Amino acid sequence: MDIKGFSFSTVEAAIKKPGRKDLALIYSEVPANAAAVFTTSSVKAAPVLLSQKNIAGGTAQALIVNSGNANACTGEQGMNVAVETSELISAALGIDKSAVQVCSTGVIGVQLPVEKIRSAIPSLVTALSSGTFSDVAKAIMTTDTFPKEATGNGAAAGTDYMVAGVAKGAGMIMPNMATMLSFIITDAAVEPTFLNNTFRAAVNRSFNAITVDGDTSTNDTCLIMANGMAENRLITSDSSDGETFAGILDNVLLSLAKQIVKDGEGATKFVEIKLIGARNDSDAKRAAMAVANSSLVKTAFCGEDANWGRIFAAVGYSGAEVDQSRLSLCFDDVCMARNGIFAGDDAEARGTVILKKEEFTVTVDLGLGTGSATVYTSDLTHDYISINADYRS
Amino acid sequence: MDIKGFSFSTVEAAIKKPGRKDLALIYSEVPANAAAVFTTSSVKAAPVLLSQKNIAGGTAQALIVNSGNANACTGEQGMNVAVETSELISAALGIDKSAVQVCSTGVIGVQLPVEKIRSAIPSLVTALSSGTFSDVAKAIMTTDTFPKEATGNGAAAGTDYMVAGVAKGAGMIMPNMATMLSFIITDAAVEPTFLNNTFRAAVNRSFNAITVDGDTSTNDTCLIMANGMAENRLITSDSSDGETFAGILDNVLLSLAKQIVKDGEGATKFVEIKLIGARNDSDAKRAAMAVANSSLVKTAFCGEDANWGRIFAAVGYSGAEVDQSRLSLCFDDVCMARNGIFAGDDAEARGTVILKKEEFTVTVDLGLGTGSATVYTSDLTHDYISINADYRS
16 A cells, blocks of 8 residues: 555553553654544543544644553543653654644543653654554554455546555443444645535435444544645545546545444354435434434344334334335345345245345335435344443453 | 232143143132233234223123133134133133223234133133242243233332232243233222223333344233222322332333343343433433444443444434434443534543443434433344254254
8 A cells, every 4th residue: 555645653551451562652644634523422532522623634744653541531630641652743843733633543541651751752753664564553542353444546637546555443342441433534635624524425325324322422533634745636526537536536435434443343144234215314323323323123133033113113203204005125135024024934934034144134115215324233132241241341 | 029919820731832821810709900002013913803802891800811822813712712722711810801801912913722721711710729920920931031020019108018020031031932921910999990091100210211133023912900909099191100000010110121121032142222312201211222222332342342433323213303423322331422423432442342231321412302212132143143044943
């Protein structure tokens, strides 16, 4: 992978357990056009509050991220740590303070020891010549069982560019731990407003369409930096270059989002919930998310139980407009229910075969209109309980 | 227990497994003032749709309920079964068709065999002389491990009256099974509008304040019948009799609701979530329910992990107005966090002791206003997964 003008480094700052890299730096030689979305929670980690302020100008040049501590629910002291971190990076790299993005993931409510960051920064900056984006993907892992990476490439007026992304953990995924993080970089030159709009749309179709446990974290952050060093013709909304770039971005983000679901705590199934026939798209998303978050639906997936009634029940309480006599439901290509009632005994046997697969699609048709949405979820298993309840026992 | 003018019967109609009573009848000698609340789901069982229509006039005289089959997602055929059931009861008891309430609980999406109901009704009516309300509590059980009953009594102008209730199962509590049901009867004479209002308020403070798995069923029904046969002075809103009656009703419903949480699938903890200091009561309820439904909070309870950060995170995404610097949290009388940050290492040890109890209270203070709400929840355990996932394996 060669994304022009970006360099990377990771070090062990002793925030996590010994022997694990826990501090990473992404640096662009030149200020990059940047956009980010952050957790919608009212309880936001200190680095989220700082990064939100810093990204307001639409540019970023460096991103520092630690794992092992979320710096959330840490008050003024936590904010001071985030600010000092950005100042140290700004001084070490000779860049503007507001060009630094700060991210954290890990335990909530414990103060992040700033002296560990302070003493690690010199070696972090020195190591910029030798690191890779894959190293960053590994350094931000917490309960993740594999690093999550995706790349894509395109061309604008004959000039090639690359898009690459890394991500970690879905939902609040570890005892006391928080955070979904994803960082996307590209050397493409992209017009700022188009970058922001197309990025937000891609996030909605990917990270905002997955759920593992329905818990929104205090630290969720997804950020893109486009430094333009591919020197392509500027990508704007009113060109086929824009469509190409949007398509590549969609693919990279969706790949990362799906990897997060597949690595969901205790997950053994990857399920696509396809909601069609809704009165509008927001109704479709509401109904799809109700199904994807239902404990009863997710335990049925775990038990390989072709339990379509639980799915109709979830659609029913979702708040979406529903006419129960028009509902239909398929597992992959097996129709389980039609016009609100069971499709027959044959369906039961055939549906059960589908549920035994590791990946399958549930299609729910509300039969009311053309609204649709697709979301991705996992099953709810004994291992989820073990990871989240038995951790300290 | 002697509630004047009510009689009860239960029979085995072979809807459930052999050897279990699965059909019950409650009958009042005279038409009773009645009120009911039903599931808010758009996917409503046939008996819910019929009973909603029948209760519109504000009176009821008989209630027939079966367990083992929810008669939900059964289309026109299911509705015909519910209607025929009400007609058979109407004919057998010589009462108006619209005075019959029909309820079902059990598997979703399977047709309810009307011939079993038809052949059981004669013996059901004959047995009315010998049954008790406790028999009804047993006959409506599905995965419940104990029958749920509560009583209260009061007096209006020196005339005694009784209030009694039965209930079954929280949420959608069994593989393929649905339904929370609760029936309240009283021989008090209660003015209809006051009965309706005070009943709805009591339901909001009890059944609408509990959660086991966050799944709303297709069959939830809570109904009250007041037949006036205690011959007390009519209870109205503008009298101390009204307050007394409302208090008794609150106690009966809250007792039943708490029994349901304690008997929640796999539950080992009973937790009261007390949300105070909210901008208003609806914000308080929203935040309390987010905490009570969070898989991460509930697994922490299961693991006896004094994990206050997860609770703040749930409050943060609840949609309630939150200023994270004002949040505080206690487990019973142990303050875990104050002004949004950890209260200190001593709290950790003391909080863990509280979490080891079978029952405890979590008090969250948003520090913004005087809004408050109390909800009740259980922990999320391995047994919940086993009951809901491993049932058919």
